[in-house]
Amino acid sequence: MGDQKIGYLGPKGTFTKMAVDALFDGGSYISYESIPACLDAVESGEVETGVVPLENAIEGSVHLTIDYLVHQVNQSIIAELTVPIKQHLLVHPEQKDQPIERIYSHSHAIAQCHQYLHKHYPWAELEYTASTGKAAEIVAEKGVGVAAIGNHLAAEENGMRIEDTDIHDYDNNHTRFAVVQKHPQTLKVKDHPVSKQKTTVMVTLPKDYVGALHQVLAAFAWRKMNLSKIESRPMKTGLGNYFFLIDVDQPYDQVLFPGVQAELAALGCEVKVLGTYPSYQIDVPTPVKRT
Numbered sequence: 001m002g003d004q005k006i007g008y009l010g011p012k013g014t015f016t017k018m019a020v021d022a023l024f025d026g027g028s029y030i031s032y033e034s035i036p037a038c039l040d041a042v043e044s045g046e047v048e049t050g051v052v053p054l055e056n057a058i059e060g061s062v063h064l065t066i067d068y069l070v071h072q073v074n075q076s077i078i079a080e081l082t083v084p085i086k087q088h089l090l091v092h093p094e095q096k097d098q099p100i101e102r103i104y105s106h107s108h109a110i111a112q113c114h115q116y117l118h119k120h121y122p123w124a125e126l127e128y129t130a131s132t133g134k135a136a137e138i139v140a141e142k143g144v145g146v147a148a149i150g151n152h153l154a155a156e157e158n159g160m161r162i163e164d165t166d167i168h169d170y171d172n173n174h175t176r177f178a179v180v181q182k183h184p185q186t187l188k189v190k191d192h193p194v195s196k197q198k199t200t201v202m203v204t205l206p207k208d209y210v211g212a213l214h215q216v217l218a219a220f221a222w223r224k225m226n227l228s229k230i231e232s233r234p235m236k237t238g239l240g241n242y243f244f245l246i247d248v249d250q251p252y253d254q255v256l257f258p259g260v261q262a263e264l265a266a267l268g269c270e271v272k273v274l275g276t277y278p279s280y281q282i283d284v285p286t287p288v289k290r291t
């Protein structure tokens with residue numbers, strides 16, 4: 001296998017980059033400034049593999065990733081990894097007691113720290129950026145009077161000071177990242193144990209009829225297939241039209257899944273398998289160096 005080319009939501013110092021560093025064993029890493037840009041690069045073949053955030057324990061799904069995977073590109077999830085998320089308040093090294101008037105970060109990071117921001121910086125304007133790494137970069141350029149929410153890597157990479165640590169509102173903050181490819185091939189990953197095998201399917205109901213979702217779920221239930229997540233998202237074709245994304249806690253097989261697919265097809269549902277993949281849980285080191 002040649003050098004693996006991995007695209008990720010950058011720039012330097014994002015949580016996605018931390019996840020990439022934790023999972024992959026070598027390769028070339030290429031940073032993209034947004035989730036769509038990263039997935040487009042996988043679609044065009046610029047990189048074989050892409051890594052994008054999928055779901056956070058406090059804020060829920062990253063809808064941009066789900067919607068882009070479903071509506072804009074044709075790619076498979078070939079692995080997922082979950083890493084701990086520790087949010088810090090980052091400031092320029094010259095920041096002293098000038099009032100912090102604006103705080104920059106990714107919408108998910110800001111949402112993970114709402115109570116903290118409300119309590120300590122109720123006056124600050126919140127400015128959304130495409131990633132926490134981008135927020136740190138902006139604040140490093142702007143200087144004093146502003147702050148970013150991000151991780152220790154973003155602080156290090158951008159020469160920032162960590163003003164306050166662990167500012168996320170709930171402990172046990174984790175984010176799941178999806179590893180996607182257009183043409184599934186073997187990944188070179190570090191020697192992490194696989195915590196489980198999963199399969200993600202997308203189900204579109206034929207129309208809004210009584211008990212439709214119940215019947216969909218029953219197809220999994222009577223086969224004793226455990227579901228770890230179900231989420232509905234708009235089809236974007238009109239109010240009330242939704243599809244369901246279902247995570248099943250087992251790998252795709254040649255008996256149970258084809259059985260479910262046939263049963264759902266008979267109900268008039270459309271079913272698409274978005275991927276069957278190993279799930280890794282990696283405890284990345286998250287040191288805080290006070291500068």
Ligand SMILES: O=C(O)C(=O)C[C@]1(C(=O)O)C=C[C@@H](O)C=C1
Pocket residue numbers: 009013014015016017053055056062085106108109130131132133175
């Ligand atoms: O901005 C980053 O650092 C990202 O990698 C994105 C992202 C996300 O979209 O959820 C990843 C992890 C954290 O939950 C906050 C932001």
